[in-house]
Amino acid sequence: MNVGGRPFRTVWLEDGCVRMIEQNLLPFRFEIVRMSTWHDTAKAIRDMTVRGAGAIGAAGALGLAQAALQAPDRGFHEAVAQAADGLTRTRPTAQNLFYGVGRVLRAIQAEGDDLRAARRAAEAVGREVADDDAECCRLIGEHGLVLVPDGARVSTHCNAGWLAFVDWGSALSPVYAARRVGRNVHVWVDETRPRGQGARLTAWELGQEGVPHAILPDGATASLMRRGQVDVVIVGSDRIAANGDVANKIGTYASALAARAHGLPFYVAAPTTTIDPGCPEGGAIPIEERSADEVRTVWGWSDEGRFVQVRVAPEGSPAWNPAFDVTPAELIAGIVTERGVVPATPEGIARVARVR
């Protein structure tokens, strides 16, 4: 997508280094950062310089390619295995991370002791993972176009736009596709506490693309639906279980319950790389719990142009901070993938899931 008229991807490989948009500084500063080693790339995933299912999948894949390019001949496969392990230990929930790292790792291993071929494969497949992610998201936009007719008022949660993938996004891809064919669309953006990805990233993305939108507190979404101001909900996903249960940013489940109460269709948009066929149901998805300080504090931009952390709760109060929740399949109207829209059922999932 475009930033100030220039095309950008969220993450890419250049001169053997992983480059990415520094998402912790958005929407206040647009900055490209360069990761010199896979350790830096892993750190960037952990500290959420790059975040979002597809974006961390590509970062993991490119990080492993980077590790292969830099590993010495002696102990090459051990170094690569260590990097794969380090890259996948950064975040526990997003399936795309395991997919991306695993695909590059298998490509490297397939070359055996031909290390030149292994490095070439690592780089090629790393780039392929990123390119595939972008292409899948573009196709999600085409398949999801039917959900966003002219005048549609779309509610979304967190950021499942192009910043969360390599390009185009998942939940927002149908919105961008609708805009490209000339439809009027309005997007309601949940703030998405505690890290505010809706208010910070989704609002910024939509603003860059000129898409009309408004931010609202997470607690206001149900009330907005009750007022008849929402036509459809589209969210992303970090992992989809074989039965159709979906893990996504904390607050997604609340939105799904409210949509159900108001008879609104609730869709999940995700590339099939987000599906974890080995995970039978949502209860088996590991849910990352993050620091209580993310709830007790807020990062923001001060009047003096400084990025500062302020405290918004008593220092002594405990806080619960699960990064994700699980929305059961029965609340989901359908899953929009690059292979089409399927029901959130074992049969629907099986129809589009990738065979590893």
Added chain:
Amino acid sequence: MNVGGRPFRTVWLEDGCVRMIEQNLLPFRFEIVRMSTWHDTAKAIRDMTVRGAGAIGAAGALGLAQAALQAPDRGFHEAVAQAADGLTRTRPTAQNLFYGVGRVLRAIQAEGDDLRAARRAAEAVGREVADDDAECCRLIGEHGLVLVPDGARVSTHCNAGWLAFVDWGSALSPVYAARRVGRNVHVWVDETRPRGQGARLTAWELGQEGVPHAILPDGATASLMRRGQVDVVIVGSDRIAANGDVANKIGTYASALAARAHGLPFYVAAPTTTIDPGCPEGGAIPIEERSADEVRTVWGWSDEGRFVQVRVAPEGSPAWNPAFDVTPAELIAGIVTERGVVPATPEGIARVARVR
């Protein structure tokens, strides 16, 4: 209740001035502020130095008493009427404000041209409104005790503790009552964006009273319920319609929907002064819409000990900021009042509503 071992009320009259706890600075600084004129008191209600249904009801009543004490003999009744008007125009939703100001106004008017008696009545009835509020809240605790058995895990939204009333609180009064009889209670505190009254005020109150609690993002409440971590929801109210519909802080409705989905009892605790018998149903309750900047920014305490506002969204993004929402009566298990627990039905409401 106690602050650092000293008993405090949220708002009171002293030497002809309205005094109150400066709630915008909590939990970081505990400060008593003095309102010299009714104009100052009205401003304090508007800027939320004092907030919460009962607390602004008492502030309004005491503000009008203050106006009567200070009004000159010539034009006394006009000055009082003007103050009553100014005080009630500060916030549109909370019924207690209209109740408190109205009760003092009628007491003044009943004395006709005997201005000495009118001033005496104003002060006495102003204090009565505050005392009644505290006593009603104490009784809410007694009636609500049955909802909080030993080991209960209570979910609440916003702040409906003693800071929201003159003393004891509404939703938290049964919790405090349960603690006084030796029960273990854990309170889950919704952060309550955009102004964070849960994280800032409820967490502080509970901490002062030594009540175990944890803060969570508003979007996490439904997920918490799904995990079986909540036994009962108790919230406050700013206005209750004759049919049992309840206006309360934005996000309350989302919590009620989640409670319904998980078979959890959802109670509203409020003194009968919150009931508006002239309001047929929730759709007729005026809902205050506040500045979009409350959503785009956050006030908090910096590391350097300064209270600062930081931006958390693009400057150019619109935001929707309704201060309240309406929870329909059918989602409410009961209303806990100083006259007992009644169903949220026209009959239940009529049984306890005050005749003006």
